[in-house]
Ligand SMILES: Nc1ncnc2c1ncn2[C@@H]1O[C@H](COP(=O)(O)OP(=O)(O)OP(=O)(O)O)[C@@H](O)[C@H]1O
């Protein structure tokens with residue numbers, strides 16, 4: 032990798048987001064994101080995976096400062112977004128964009144495609160008048176839509192086309208980083224590849240940096256340079272995507288990866304799968320210790336009271352398990 | 361073929377809406393034999409769920425089965441009244457849905473709902489049914505079933521609800537279990553548990569499964585044969601090995617090229633299928649895939665291709681199999697087309 036690529040654009044440290052809730056025994060906290068660290072380098076795609084409810088969306092939304100973090104820092108290009116006021120955040124709202132899972136819910140149904148794509152340009156004073164309209168056309172064409180589409184409304188488009196509109200809207204403000212929260216989950220298999228290829232092309236063309244949240248693990252591996260695996264608000268493991276799939280270190284990652292059904296009937300994963308017992312636990316009022324302990328095959332006494340730290344086990348390969356160096360399959 | 365449990369012939373299901381006729385299923389034929397795990401894959405809106413609902417006799421107004429036949433162990437199901445169909449539904453043929461909350465009633469306990477199904481279809485008394493319910497929950501891997509049986513659905517996690525649904529669906533040892541995207545809402549680690557459970561129970565009960573999914577990984581993992589649907593029609597039927605090793609329909613080929621095939625292989629650029637799925641209110645004439653097909657010829661736009669038989673277990677509806685068509689690498693051509701009434 033070039034030196035330029037090794038400059039973190041985003042450095043997240045001890046990022047924490049708690050929500051309040053009530054439990055039968057009184058008020059409680061949901062530790063949606065509970066002190067996570069990771070870097071995203073300029074121009075790369077960082078994949079974020081993990082089971083439903085483990086905190087991926089909350090992480091994305093907190094970085095985009097749609098939520099105020101409970102604790103921790105979000106260094107973006109050297110500035111800590113965690114402590115900025117709404118006013119101070121304005122320029123960063125242009126530099127960091129977000130696209131969502133449900134392309135329909137995220138588009139205002141009463142606005143034309145032009146209004147939707149141009150909204151950010153107006154807010155950030157990027158263009159106006161004819162220049163703005165021209166840029167809308169350019170963006171639509173860039174994402175594979177037509178000029179004629181500009182005057183239509185979202186309901187006239189298919190899911191894949193709506194996702195393209197969402198992408199055009201983000202691109203129009205010339206962002207540096209895009210947080211993609213399950214951008215292809217709602218799409219047909221045959222349409223997913225259209226969107227993934229487009230995201231890859233746009234990244235090259237504009238030097239974009241992606242945080243790519245998804246639960247389709249084979250697609251995440253396909254698109255990501257590095258991947259972080261979350262479990263109940265904690266980061267379990269971070270590594271280059273090939274390294275992670277070839278040499279997973281965390282017991283959770285091992286069973287997660289071994290559970291992905293592969294589209295090849297000659298290689299059934301059921302033969303080698305590490306079946307996990309039980310369900311993912313609750314993030315409400317978590318106790319100290321490893322979050323994965325109740326489901327872990329290698330659990331020992333220490334796991335029950337001491338929270339494992341994310342440690343660099345090999346160069347650029349981080350893992351939060353007390354025993355990952357000694358575990359053998 | 362004495363072990364054929366379900367024989368679907370030329371099934372058509374149509375919704376008569378105020379916007380016009382939606383021909384959701386347009387003449388499909390397939391069989392399910394004992395022990396089969398038949399996968400149904402295809403684009404969203406291609407008619408997979410409607411096929412399942414047609415077999416269950418659960419197609420609601422404004423829709424109805426408008427043609428063809430569904431033979432279940434020799435009995436024609438499309439001619440049965442709703443009351444007669446109730447003898448089969450939930451007992452001989454049962455179904456699990458993508459969202460368990462559509463079939464679990466939030467105001468009754470899991471136990472009450474299980475016991476009700478058991479008592480409806482058997483002559484077990486209340487205590488016996490209660491014992492059977494506990495046994496079923498145990499079978500599907502719910503820990504402490506004696507306690508959990510008193511829980512309401514919202515007290516179960518997503519994976520546990522899906523298990524409870526399976527317990528309910530297998531409570532009367534059905535001959536066929538139809539599962540419509542049973543694991544789509546679940547995480548891969550839970551998905552692996554549920555699929556494993558379904559296949560294990562199928563083997564124990566000597567039954568068959570129809571599994572609707574959009575995940576080709578799941579298909580290759582658990583199915584022995586596959587139906588590929590597009591625009592309400594069957595594009596290809598094959599054994600799972602034939603389908604992945606030698607797909608014989610451009611849509612199937614396109615699907616396989618648009619997913620990352622191997623987690624350990626080289627990373628290649630994906631090859632998407634361009635365009636968008638058809639609008640069934642205005643279905644394209646001819647082959648439903650023709651507007652997106654890279655090989656489409658003149659005839660494809662005018663007339664849907666017949667189903668060409670390529671092996672005992674493999675057939676495909678595509679003009680490229682006609683002996684007069686241009687030769688495309690990987691696609692075989694045959695003399696005879698199978699009867700396609
Ligand atoms: N606005 C909120 N208020 C209260 N709790 C929330 C809120 N948003 C998320 N949570 C809780 O925080 C936890 C993490 O949720 P989050 O949506 O980040 O998970 P996720 O990893 O994105 O899951 P999924 O894969 O299902 O999208 C969950 O327990 C969720 O219920």
Ligand SMILES: Nc1ncnc2c1ncn2[C@@H]1O[C@H](COP(=O)(O)OP(=O)(O)OP(=O)(O)O)[C@@H](O)[C@H]1O
Pocket residue numbers: 375377382383384402403404405406407408409410411420421422423574640
């Ligand atoms: N009650 C209804 N009224 C009118 N049209 C309907 C009705 N139910 C289904 N359809 C139509 O029938 C077609 C087939 O739908 P079906 O639900 O079988 O698709 P599917 O293959 O299961 O798709 P998915 O993968 O999205 O579940 C769709 O075009 C759908 O709009």
Ligand code: SF4
Pocket residue numbers: 609610611647648649650651653654655656657660665677678679680
């Ligand atoms: S029949 Fe024609 S349009 Fe349809 S898949 Fe075959 S070649 Fe393509």
Ligand SMILES: [Mg+2]
Pocket residue numbers: 087088089
């Ligand atoms: Mg999410």
Ligand SMILES: [Mg+2]
Pocket residue numbers: 408409410540
């Ligand atoms: Mg469906």
